[in-house]
Amino acid sequence: MKATLVIRRGAPGEAPREETWQVPCEAGQSVLDALRWIRAHRDASLAIRYSCTNANTCKECMVRIDGKTVYACTARLHEAPMKVEPLPNKALLRDLVTEIAPPDERLGGA
Amino acid sequence: MYAAIEAARRGRKVILADRSLIGRGGATVMAQMTVAVGLEEDGLDDPAHHYADTLAAGRGLCDPAIARLLCEEGPARIREMDAWGVGWARENGAFKRAFAPGHDRPRCVYVDFLNTGPAVSKTLRTQLNRIPEIRRVGDLLVTALALRDGACVGATALHLSSGQPVSIAAGATIAATGGLTRMYRRNSASANMMGDGYALALAAGAELIDMEFVQFFPIGHLAPRLVGMDPIMWDPFRYKLGGRLLNGRREEFIDQYGSKDEGRYIVTRDVATYAILKEVEAGRGSPHGGAYLSFEHCSEAELRGAGGPVIDRLAENGIDLTRQAVEVAPIAHYHMGGVRVDAAMATRVPGLYAAGEAVGGANGANRLSGNAITEALVFGRVAGEAAAAHAARNAARADGAAFAAETERLRQGRGAVDFNPAAMVEQLQSTMQDDVGPFRTEAGLRRALEALRALRAELVAVKPAAGRAYDTMLADWHDLETMTRVGECVAAAALARTESRGAHQREDFPGMDEAWRVNQVLTLEGGALRIARRGVPQ
Numbered sequence A: 001m002k003a004t005l006v007i008r009r010g011a012p013g014e015a016p017r018e019e020t021w022q023v024p025c026e027a028g029q030s031v032l033d034a035l036r037w038i039r040a041h042r043d044a045s046l047a048i049r050y051s052c053t054n055a056n057t058c059k060e061c062m063v064r065i066d067g068k069t070v071y072a073c074t075a076r077l078h079e080a081p082m083k084v085e086p087l088p089n090k091a092l093l094r095d096l097v098t099e100i101a102p103p104d105e106r107l108g109g110a
Numbered sequence B: 001m002y003a004a005i006e007a008a009r010r011g012r013k014v015i016l017a018d019r020s021l022i023g024r025g026g027a028t029v030m031a032q033m034t035v036a037v038g039l040e041e042d043g044l045d046d047p048a049h050h051y052a053d054t055l056a057a058g059r060g061l062c063d064p065a066i067a068r069l070l071c072e073e074g075p076a077r078i079r080e081m082d083a084w085g086v087g088w089a090r091e092n093g094a095f096k097r098a099f100a101p102g103h104d105r106p107r108c109v110y111v112d113f114l115n116t117g118p119a120v121s122k123t124l125r126t127q128l129n130r131i132p133e134i135r136r137v138g139d140l141l142v143t144a145l146a147l148r149d150g151a152c153v154g155a156t157a158l159h160l161s162s163g164q165p166v167s168i169a170a171g172a173t174i175a176a177t178g179g180l181t182r183m184y185r186r187n188s189a190s191a192n193m194m195g196d197g198y199a200l201a202l203a204a205g206a207e208l209i210d211m212e213f214v215q216f217f218p219i220g221h222l223a224p225r226l227v228g229m230d231p232i233m234w235d236p237f238r239y240k241l242g243g244r245l246l247n248g249r250r251e252e253f254i255d256q257y258g259s260k261d262e263g264r265y266i267v268t269r270d271v272a273t274y275a276i277l278k279e280v281e282a283g284r285g286s287p288h289g290g291a292y293l294s295f296e297h298c299s300e301a302e303l304r305g306a307g308g309p310v311i312d313r314l315a316e317n318g319i320d321l322t323r324q325a326v327e328v329a330p331i332a333h334y335h336m337g338g339v340r341v342d343a344a345m346a347t348r349v350p351g352l353y354a355a356g357e358a359v360g361g362a363n364g365a366n367r368l369s370g371n372a373i374t375e376a377l378v379f380g381r382v383a384g385e386a387a388a389a390h391a392a393r394n395a396a397r398a399d400g401a402a403f404a405a406e407t408e409r410l411r412q413g414r415g416a417v418d419f420n421p422a423a424m425v426e427q428l429q430s431t432m433q434d435d436v437g438p439f440r441t442e443a444g445l446r447r448a449l450e451a452l453r454a455l456r457a458e459l460v461a462v463k464p465a466a467g468r469a470y471d472t473m474l475a476d477w478h479d480l481e482t483m484t485r486v487g488e489c490v491a492a493a494a495l496a497r498t499e500s501r502g503a504h505q506r507e508d509f510p511g512m513d514e515a516w517r518v519n520q521v522l523t524l525e526g527g528a529l530r531i532a533r534r535g536v537p538q
């Protein structure tokens, strides 16, 4: 099985661009698995944020998939193309990474 | 987190820096099982019994002072967590305590269902947030400790969100960075667990101890893909229901390795690990390179009784245990070794302390299940107390010189880099898994040391310069630099220890050797790793 991810990339101030990747996958795999595969096998510069990878406890991997806010590590891959974007309501840092920390846990914050 | 709370209680101002979100990036929030504690109030247990079991599991290598501290202070920390509302499971008013292997009686408290770590982490975060003296800063990756006249005076960090180097001046510094199991291809780790604290402390002049002892958990989840679960989750199922361990041909195999399985969970972790890996080597592994664990003989009601809501989470993952076996394999789970400290959690570098899994010595050659969360709380408190006292005598002084070299190093490097650090991480994980894994040989360890040194040499030419916001290439580069160094520590200590003890198993040196009842201590001298043997403290 192959999944197709259309990923919105770019840093603040840059024109956002869309990149399309084909990713080999098995049943049950997550979008995070696919994003990590892209980093290891295609383009390591893709910025993503995650820690726990499996446990769904860190809550750091939130992104927008096909217009819905989800955890990349629990969203399942499927064969129809999936559109992956950074969270729209948070400040963009790079690619799929946004500023998700509460303001009083940021450098220069409260 | 506990260290910060304690230092603030003692009147100090604290900066709690985490490379991830505060209290979310490490192992604590991921732990789903139990916490070991010798609660004496009902006369059924005592810290002394817990201590005896801890020493026995450590196979003669525990530092008694540190192990005793863990056991004696455990009850106070567990009761305090209770008062803070963590929600330990109770029965008739008393804490429910589970029986876990290696403990002589039921000793392990927990939060239902499989919610121990998230509850502990949340409780600590709530306490932290109430203390204005603690300044929490996430996305701050500490890359070096700052030194003046041989003492630690703070740290230099990379602010990931902006890509800028940051200097943190401090009267005292505590490394509470967790373990190193991400270095292995099969692990239960988060992305932040690759031994940063070991590398930082070593570079600052501290000693590391027992680095060769990495605990593997034999039946970590392998396939089908399962998310939202701790990969060591099959353990409680096995306690309750037994389960059958089968090879790729669906035959039982444990009995061929001198132990019995018989549908009951009696095989020890080392035998299970050995048997599974040997079956895979002989071409009799399951499709993903492990073994099958089957509960197909159990009824739906039995499974529901054992797993409760976990059965629903499995169903969400498309797994029905009455109809299919899952695949399991040994995974790297915990690291016994770490920064060498005294009973006040002080390293030999003035002003530098360690806490939690970053500390070595308490668990010797093998850790009892449940001891890790207890040590995180206890050592955190002790380190916070000692660091606060040190800081009261040695005020933080902004001293540019102590931070200049690291700041400059972070900024150096190339703007556009054309290498794949994520692929190099996979390569390193394979080296560690295959040659520095649960079973080791001289040839494999030498091969690993060479591979790690080659990777390290490759890194020099490709360092990305700091400056870009959320530059994952630079973070990976840093992680690789850490992992090649820490991997070298594990492999070198494993090569030197020509016996098998606890979690360190040499295929070419089977069996324990009394002459090896010593700790190995590592230091960095002129850039080269030194290993010395030290008698185990009495």
Ligand SMILES: Cc1cc2nc3c(=O)[nH]c(=O)nc-3n(C[C@H](O)[C@H](O)[C@H](O)COP(=O)(O)OP(=O)(O)OC[C@H]3O[C@@H](n4cnc5c(N)ncnc54)[C@H](O)[C@@H]3O)c2cc1C
Residues within 6 Å of the ligand: B001, B017, B018, B019, B020, B023, B024, B025, B026, B027, B028, B029, B030, B031, B032, B033, B034, B035, B036, B116, B117, B140, B141, B142, B143, B176, B177, B178, B179, B188, B189, B190, B192, B193, B196, B197, B230, B231, B232, B333, B334, B355, B356, B357, B358, B369, B370, B371, B372, B373, B374, B376
């Ligand atoms: C899946 C899993 C299940 C477990 N289950 C149990 C269990 O049931 N019972 C038990 O007793 N133990 C269990 N353990 C072990 C136990 O969870 C850990 O040993 C313990 O939580 C470690 O706590 P800690 O505070 O030392 O480190 P962690 O909780 O790992 O925290 C370390 C923190 O340091 C941060 N950090 C790391 N490097 C840097 C850096 N360079 N700069 C800034 N920040 C950094 C990380 O982001 C992280 O937040 C389990 C471990 C895992 C992985």
Ligand code: FES
Residues within 6 Å of the ligand: A032, A050, A051, A052, A053, A054, A055, A056, A057, A058, A059, A060, A061, A062, A071, A072, A073, A074
């Ligand atoms: S990676 Fe931790 S919640 Fe998704």
